[in-house]
Amino acid sequence: MPEPGHIGGDNLFARLQAQLEARGLVGIQPGPVDDAPTPGEPGHPEYHRRRRADWALSRWQTATPFRYQQATATHPAVKQWADQAATDPRTAGFLLLTGTFGTGKTHQAYGALRRIAEAGPSRYEVIALTAPDMYALMRPGGSENGPEHEVKRLMRIPLLLIDDLGTEKISEFTEEATYRLLNERYNECRPLIVTSNLPASAPQGPTLADRLGERIASRLSQMTTVVEMVGADRRRGAA
Ligand SMILES: Nc1ncnc2c1ncn2[C@@H]1O[C@H](COP(=O)(O)OP(=O)(O)OP(=O)(O)O)[C@@H](O)[C@H]1O
Ligand SMILES: [Mg+2]
Known part of the structure; x- marks a missing residue:
């Protein structure tokens, strides 16, 4: 009689062992189960980052004019600002790209927005x-939703x-509208x-401050990465 709680007893164990041996299944050691997702599988942070990046890039494409669809940020300071804006937008501040015609300001600006999208x-x-x-x-009358709605959307x-x-x-209207918009974005970082x-x-000569007024220029001067684009007019070079 097997002891209580000892189902089948040694006899059953011996029979099972014999059957496993008959099938060549002895000596197999259970290994660790590696079911951690790879970067290509759901559950892995990289998989989800790529999904977010794909979605963000489609938004970027919609917002970007055809001419700048290939734009990439190449200026080191622009790249650095974009990386900061992607990881911690509230500490990135403003990015101001200045320079004469055709030096690539708009290209770098759309490139920065693309870089942020690519970060997912x-x-x-x-x-x-x-x-x-x-x-x-x-x-x-400039939009269906009214000016106040548009200002809030941009803020x-x-x-x-x-x-x-x-x-x-510059008119009183444009100065006031620019001030409200920049001030709100400045306050909310x-x-x-x-x-x-x-x-x-x-x-000497006019500066952005002269054109926009000191209230705006003062806000632009704090927490702003100023990048001066230099060089020849790229449009003329291409002609
Ligand atoms: N790094 C770049 N690589 C390739 N093409 C570029 C680059 N930067 C600018 N371009 C091209 O050169 C032309 C001028 O660039 P962009 O429009 O960015 O100049 P801009 O400084 O904004 O000029 P503007 O002051 O007249 O607005 C555009 O056709 C743009 O696509
Ligand atoms: Mg431009």
């Missing part, structure tokens, strides 16, 4: 527009690019990219 951020929403288009939107969007700031004639033909500072 948890949130990627972007508006990119020229300053004249922005003012047109903000004017009464709150996680990523904003204003291309060619300072080219248009939301990233902003601005390109301008006007320099941030110059010994």
Whole structure:
């Protein structure tokens, strides 16, 4: 009689052993089970980063004009700013690209936005527009939703690019609209990219501060990475 709790007893164990031996299944040691996902499988952080990056890049493509669809950030300071904006947007501050015509400001600006998308951020929403288009939107009757709605949208969007700031004639309206927008983004520490033909500072001649007013220039001067693009007009070089 087998002891209570000892089902089958030694006899059963011996029979099982014999059957395993008959099938050649003795001596097999159980190994560790490696079921950790690879970078190509769901569950791996890299897999999910790539999924977010694909989605962000499709948003970037929609926001980017055809001419700049191939744009990549090549300037070291632009790359560094974009990396910061991707990992910790609230500490990135503003990026101001200045320089004369055709030096590649707009190219670097869209390149920076692409680099942020490629990093696969948890949130990627972007508006990119020229300053004249922005003012047109903000004017009464300039959009279906009304100017206040547009200003709020530009204030709150996680990523904003204003291309060619300072080219248009400044009016009380444009100064006020620019001030409200930049001040809100400044207060909330939301990233902003601005390109301008006007320099941030110059010994003589007009600067961005002269054109936009000191209130705005003062906000632009703090926490702003200023990148001066130099070189010949790339458009003429290509002609
Ligand atoms: N790094 C680059 N590689 C290849 N093409 C470039 C690069 N930078 C700029 N370009 C091209 O050169 C031309 C001028 O560049 P871009 O439009 O960026 O200049 P910009 O400084 O914004 O000029 P503007 O002040 O007139 O607006 C564009 O056709 C752009 O696609
Ligand atoms: Mg440009």
